[in-house]
């Protein structure tokens with residue numbers, strides 16, 4: 001199995017440090033807002049990687065941190081006249097709700113920065129003792145000139161980095177690339193006692209301290225969006241390797257940006273849609289399919305057109321899945337079991353996923369499978385339900401458990417007893433009227449209302465059709 005390593009810039013054979021265990025750390029959200037659909041792309045792709053490793057039989061320990069103390073949170077608390085704890089707790093809860101809605105498998109642990117201050121102080125103290133950190137009036141900085149390998153992840157030398165990077169200018173620093181390990185407290189800001197006086201940790205030290213605490217000094221995979229390669233991950237290496245004197249991470253994995261009109265979607269640019277807004281318009285499975293259809297490392301443009309087309313793809317999977325469920329319920333015991341080599345599809349799926357998690361090719365295998373099985377179903381009458389059990393198992397193991405682009409559980413149950421087709425048709429008419437009257441807010445509200453009831457709408461040239469999906 002191959003994995004692309006940002007550190008070596010090559011695809012390498014995946015050999016975890018301590019098989020069958022795999023340790024994986026993903027840089028999580030800073031909780032001062034709902035996370036956007038760009039963040040969601042990185043989260044979902046990390047989830048797919050983790051799920052595929054589990055499919056392969058690895059025991060994955062997956063950790064995602066929560067940054068709950070930082071300038072943005074402090075500013076937000078000030079704007080909203082709330083405490084930083086209230087702001088961070090509120091958006092951390094929203095984060096948990098949204099990742100659940102995105103059908104991400106729960107991490108083994110979501111460490112919060114504010115609950116690991118003593119570990120961070122421990123790492124900074126050790127760095128200071130070893131001569132890698134210096135204290136100026138209660139602000140502690142990392143001395144980049146002392147770490148000879150600085151720049152080895154981003155592949156740049158310190159001169160290039162100094163001229164090209166947006167690094168904070170701060171007259172207390174010896175070198176512009178030096179970064180903050182401990183920030184002296186200002187009035188009204190959250191702070192903790194430390195050997196350097198009251199203050200709070202810098203951002204980079206969080207991940208070094210928390211990944212070591214929960215996964216050990218050397219870990220297998222450390223992941224995050226491309227924007228984190230420099231300075232965040234470069235600085236994590238400098239901190240951890242100077243402190244613990246061993247290789248920090250075996251495989252560095254980075255996710256491409258989700259762009260909007262060819263510009264990175266970001267909170268600071270304001271060009272974002274929150275994941276929950278998008279989840280109000282599209283089922284999680286369609287959103288995941290949209291992500292999975294592009295290689296994790298490259299850029300991906302966000303548009304309603306692309307999401308609508310992902311939704312159509314999702315409906316193809318859903319159609320087959322529903323057919324399978326109905327047939328399994330009928331439990332026909334005829335002798336007709338058509339020839340179908342399902343093993344080939346497992347092996348195709350594994351072949352492409354083994355090649356650095358090539359999810360677009362994996363999606364293509366699923367659609368080949370759907371085409372082939374639909375053809376068989378059309379050409380044969382009265383098929384034995386054992387055939388359908390085999391199909392279901394394939395979809396369950398690949399499309400559901402790895403990619404998360406279908407959710408089979410409960411598909412065969414009465415989908416929504418509280419709403420009948422007539423009521424749905426009525427709401428569709430109401431939505432059409434609203435659209436004609438250019439009341440797009442009402443039209444969207446109706447669509448969202450239906451999605452929450454497990455009904456997805458499909459606008460065609462001839463009108464609107466609907467489909468019932470399973471909602472938990």
Ligand code: AMP
Pocket residue numbers: 027028029030038039040041042043223224225226227228255256257258259264265266
């Ligand atoms: P943040 O809350 O900004 O620290 O970001 C949380 C995670 O989302 C990090 O792993 C980022 O690298 C990632 N991320 C941020 N913006 C994007 C984007 N537009 N596309 C993909 N990933 C992103």
Ligand code: ZN
Pocket residue numbers: 026027028207232
């Ligand atoms: Zn991090």
